Amino acid sequence: MSNRKLEGQVALVTGASSGIGEGVALALGEAGATVVVNYVTKPEVAQTVVDRIVAMGSKAIAIQADVSKEDQVQAMFLKTIQEFGTIDILVNNAGIQKDAKFEDMTLDQWNAVLNVNLTGMFLCSREAIREFLRRGLVPERSVACGKIICMSSVHEIIPWAGHVNYATSKGGVKLFMQSLAQEYGNRKIRVNSIAPGAIQTPINRAAWETPEALESLMTLIPYNRIGKPEDIGKLAVFLASDDSDYITGTSIVIDGGMTVFEGFATGG
Ligand code: BGC
Numbered sequence: 001m002s003n004r005k006l007e008g009q010v011a012l013v014t015g016a017s018s019g020i021g022e023g024v025a026l027a028l029g030e031a032g033a034t035v036v037v038n039y040v041t042k043p044e045v046a047q048t049v050v051d052r053i054v055a056m057g058s059k060a061i062a063i064q065a066d067v068s069k070e071d072q073v074q075a076m077f078l079k080t081i082q083e084f085g086t087i088d089i090l091v092n093n094a095g096i097q098k099d100a101k102f103e104d105m106t107l108d109q110w111n112a113v114l115n116v117n118l119t120g121m122f123l124c125s126r127e128a129i130r131e132f133l134r135r136g137l138v139p140e141r142s143v144a145c146g147k148i149i150c151m152s153s154v155h156e157i158i159p160w161a162g163h164v165n166y167a168t169s170k171g172g173v174k175l176f177m178q179s180l181a182q183e184y185g186n187r188k189i190r191v192n193s194i195a196p197g198a199i200q201t202p203i204n205r206a207a208w209e210t211p212e213a214l215e216s217l218m219t220l221i222p223y224n225r226i227g228k229p230e231d232i233g234k235l236a237v238f239l240a241s242d243d244s245d246y247i248t249g250t251s252i253v254i255d256g257g258m259t260v261f262e263g264f265a266t267g268g
Helices: 021-028 043-057 071-083 107-135 164-187 202-207 212-217 231-239
Strands: 012-013 034-039 059-065 089-092 146-151 190-196 251-254
Touching: 012 021, 012 071, 021 146, 021 202, 021 231, 034 043, 034 071, 034 107, 034 164, 043 059, 059 071, 071 107, 089 231, 107 146, 107 164, 107 190, 146 164, 146 231, 164 190, 190 202, 190 231, 202 212, 231 251
Parallel strands: 012 034, 012 089, 034 059, 089 146, 146 190, 190 251
Antiparallel strands: none
């Protein structure tokens, strides 16, 4: 079936029990991929994502792991490979915010964000690349040997006062992704980022949960709507599939125009 373009491929999505990760896991499952739904807390919530993917006719399991912990990440990849034989697609989605005024930011807030958002990508990508290299190209499944998608943010471009730890992590994701793409392009491993703007998820609830907050958010978004996890899911399917085979080392912004700086529409 043409809409099941990821049939036969195994995808692991970190932080897949809610928000953008959930949207991506569901979209990959709908496209025929077998999906590993990674989560840290709330196994019952992760299981509902698994159940929805299974109901679409694809395989899925939930695996608990804190992506910032080397032993847990290695155990998760081992379990994935034991269960499904290999992994073809990694979506480095897990991410957190611990917002604070810079002068009040604690070392714990700084470390927590860098550990999950950046070190987590390092640990998961390293395991994925080891497996891609071990397995080699399987042309019946994909013309690429493996695909890595990093969930970045418009804040790899837009500085963000009050969120210095988060913006730093996303700036880091940009060169992490590009350097990996450079290092492994000749092994036919593609590495790209998705840079979402404001997507309606628990991480930014305060920005959309009241009409006043939403109205203020809309002053930043020329297209005048908040994004949905499904918007990101569709892009993830494209980047994971052979349709995007000539795309590597790129960050694709998906933000309703946030990065065209709406404030300049009437000013400047
Ligand atoms: C953040 C959200 C924010 C959005 C746009 C995302 O990366 O996680 O909290 O709404 O960027 O500013």
